[in-house]
Amino acid sequence: MANPDFHIERGIGGLVAGIDEVGYGALAGPVVAAAVVFHSYDISESLANSINDSKVLSASNRVRAYGMISSSSSCSYAVGIAEVDEINCINVLQATFLAMKRAYKSLSSDVGHLIIDGNKKSDIFDLPHSTVVCADKKSTSVAAASIIAKVTRDKMMADLGELYPQFNWKKNKGYGTKEHMGAILTHGPTELHRRYYKPFINFSENIIM
Known part of the structure; x- marks a missing residue:
């Protein structure tokens, strides 16, 4: 499969930020969103070949690509975080939108449009935006x-x-693996578990509180 390219960005025009999140489906930990804007689409071949959907990259290649993106003069980036107490309070979808907004609001560039991975729009975004499935x-x-x-x-x-x-979060990253869920049953949840998140509620009837 070919690597992503800039055809969506070029079609929109101007400075465009791409936005994605990680951690939506986890049972523990924050949701983290990032916004990246490329000031030039004439990037090096090595950088272009290193960038792909994070899910298809090995951990070592993700770290390598992170270093290349973060040090590139062709782009800038920012991160937004929604903590567990916010997820519990406003639900994970709204917390995800909040993390995304925090990310693009922290960019140093004057972005005119957002490309958001997925199919859900929100009134929280105060910039024109396009949702794209599998962006x-x-x-x-x-x-x-x-x-x-x-x-x-x-x-x-x-x-x-x-x-x-x-809980071995270094390995499971807070997601509901068999090992993680077994540890919750044995030790009970922490303040970093999403106790009001529906999958957690459905599981919690057997949890030691």
Whole structure:
């Protein structure tokens, strides 16, 4: 499969930020969104070949691509985070939109349009935006955002996992693996678990509170 390219960005025109999130379906930890804007679409072949949907890249290639994106003069990026208490309060979808807004609001560039991975729009965005299903496979900006968000959140979960080693967040990143759910049954949830998240509620009848 071909790498993403800039055809969506070129069709929109002007400065366009690609936005993606990581952590939507996890049982623990924050949602992390990233926004990436390319100031020039004439990027090096090595950078272009390194950027793809974060889900199809190995962990080592994601980290390598993160380093290339973050050090490139062709683009700028920013990260937005919605914490667990916000997810519990306003639900994970609204918290995801909040993280996305925080990301593009933190960009140093004066962006005129957003490309958002997925099919859900929100009134929270105060810029023109396009939702594109599988945008992380089509748009270089969104694919780059998926890499920034994924590497950032993975590092956060590894660090948080040092506080709660029984849940092995370094490996499962807070998602509902069999090992993670078994550890919740054994040890009970932490303040970093999304207790009001529907999948967690459906599981929680057997949890030691």
